[in-house]
Amino acid sequence: MTNAFPPKDPAAVLDYEVDWSAWLAQGETIAGTPVIAAPGMTVNPAGKQTQVDGGKVVFWLGGGTVETFHDVSCQVTTSAGRTDRRTFPLRVAAR
Incomplete structure (x- = not known):
């Protein structure tokens, strides 16, 4: 996966999207979604x-x-x- 997200300011709280559609089989749905970030970044x-x-x-x-x-x-x-x-x-950068 390439990094398709622009740099984030440390004070910003922004939404991000990961598209799994091409990977899912027909009729298959996403049942669980843990998101993990490195220390210093807050998920949700x-x-x-x-x-x-x-x-x-x-x-x-954030x-x-x-x-x-x-x-x-x-x-997932x-x-x-x-x-x-x-x-x-x-990447986190002052903006």
Whole structure:
């Protein structure tokens, strides 16, 4: 997976989307969606929640250390019992 996300300011709380549609089999749905971020970054701050929209997982990130790349992982479990994870680096920069 390429890093398709622009740099994030550490004070920003932004939503991110990972599209699993092409990976899902016909009729298969996303059943579980843990999102994990490196220390210093907060997943779903301020009461935000991860959501599934069809084959897409939408989650929120806050925090981070300026001029650092933080690894963020989105793992799904499907209705067919399959599990996979996508990890991407997210650059944090003062904006």
